Amino acid sequence: MKTISNFSLKKINSFNVESIAPIAYFPSCIDDLITLSTLGLSSFYILGEGFNTLLVENESPIIIKPEFKGIEIDEQADCTIVKAAASENWHEFVGFCIERGINGLENLALIPGSVGAAPVQNIGAYGVELAQYCQEVLWFDFETQSVIQYQHKDCGFAYRESIFKKKLKNKGLIISVTFCFPKKWSANLSYAGLDHLPASASSKDVMNAVIKVRQSKLPDPYKLPNAGSFFKNPVIEYERWQALKSKHPTMPSYPQADNKVKIAAGWLIEQAGLKGYKVNGVGVHEKQALVIVNYEAASGKHIADLALYIRRQVEEQFNITLEPEVRAVFSKGEYNLTEYKNG
Numbered sequence: 221m222k223t224i225s226n227f228s229l230k231k232i233n234s235f236n237v238e239s240i241a242p243i244a245y246f247p248s249c250i251d252d253l254i255t256l257s258t259l260g261l262s263s264f265y266i267l268g269e270g271f272n273t274l275l276v277e278n279e280s281p282i283i284i285k286p287e288f289k290g291i292e293i294d295e296q297a298d299c300t301i302v303k304a305a306a307s308e309n310w311h312e313f314v315g316f317c318i319e320r321g322i323n324g325l326e327n328l329a330l331i332p333g334s335v336g337a338a339p340v341q342n343i344g345a346y347g348v349e350l351a352q353y354c355q356e357v358l359w360f361d362f363e364t365q366s367v368i369q370y371q372h373k374d375c376g377f378a379y380r381e382s383i384f385k386k387k388l389k390n391k392g393l394i395i396s397v398t399f400c401f402p403k404k405w406s407a408n409l410s411y412a413g414l415d416h417l418p419a420s421a422s423s424k425d426v427m428n429a430v431i432k433v434r435q436s437k438l439p440d441p442y443k444l445p446n447a448g449s450f451f452k453n454p455v456i457e458y459e460r461w462q463a464l465k466s467k468h469p470t471m472p473s474y475p476q477a478d479n480k481v482k483i484a485a486g487w488l489i490e491q492a493g494l495k496g497y498k499v500n501g502v503g504v505h506e507k508q509a510l511v512i513v514n515y516e517a518a519s520g521k522h523i524a525d526l527a528l529y530i531r532r533q534v535e536e537q538f539n540i541t542l543e544p545e546v547r548a549v550f551s552k553g554e555y556n557l558t559e560y561k562n563g
């Protein structure tokens with residue numbers, strides 16, 4: 221198995237901060253995973269393409285970076301089954317499907333990262349979530365050294381959540397993701413930025429429109445280092461939402477099941493006066509306040525400090541606690557940003 225000591229992660233984290241891994245493993249087959257599981261590693265982090273990770277310290281834990289490639293298509297009467305290996309690039313995979321007339325993922329175009337990272341946080345955008353099309357996740361379990369098939373219903377998918385992020389964290393890794401795309405398809409134009417398209421729009425039209433919206437709203441991580449939305453949109457009880465809405469009638473909100481309402485974290489941060497705020501070379505993006513940008517090669521600590529500052533300001537003004545969506549990795553492993561700060 222490919223193994224590199226003192227491996228710099230600067231080029232493979234989208235905040236573009238320097239952090240050195242004492243050792244990085246690059247498994248590319250099941251035998252490599254078996255070898256890895258016998259090493260008894262106590263602390264490590266599994267890195268995809270590094271688009272949703274904040275490396276807080278100059279040293280990272282041991283890194284496992286899977287290198288599983290390949291896409292298989294299985295045409296069935298009423299659906300197309302596509303199995304993509306974990307290390308395929310997500311956006312290229314979306315393009316691959318759309319080019320072949322396999323529709324469904326067009327609203328999820330241009331999301332940076334790998335296929336294997338997609339189920340972990342159940343990526344979602346413009347009215348579609350990965351969970352809608354994910355049929356099965358193939359998982360390698362370190363303890364039993366076996367491959368386990370997690371069917372959709374067992375993946376615990378919810379808004380930016382899955383069992384891979386919580387219960388199964390560090391217990392194994394995703395090898396591939398299998399999707400089921402029904403042949404009967406209609407464009408999902410529910411998002412405000414897509415409702416100008418005609419109902420007859422093709423999946424390619426939708427994909428191109430999504431790319432345009434993303435390029436107009438979100439900073440390009442290759443030009444302005446960032447990790448997309450830094451926080452999740454908070455979901456609050458209906459009664460709390462009513463009280464807030466009466467004070468702030470223009471607050472964007474999205475009703476959910478179970479008497480809850482999702483509110484826009486970007487709006488809260490903007491209302492807290494932080495849109496465009498900059499400190500220590502790090503800032504809140506001018507167009508989308510939910511995105512933290514590393515403008516001047518700041519360190520991971522500076523980015524973490526700004527995130528915690530934003531969180532405190534929103535807490536003070538709205539009594540709402542923002543939960544990071546981006547995963548914070550320290551030299552000893554992954555921690556909740558606030559827990560680490562407190563102890």
Ligand code: EPU
Binds near residue numbers: 346447451472485508
């Ligand atoms: N808003 C503001 N100020 C801001 C940003 C947003 O007032 O600075 C308002 C917008 O005007 C809108 C609402 O907040 O009324 C929601 O904004 P937007 O449609 O831009 O989406 P978002 O909720 O901020 C989420 C996802 C994005 C995804 C978009 C589109 C999360 C955490 N983020 O952002 O995903 O692209 O919806 O579906 O759910 C990501 O996860 O990295 C990501 C970019």
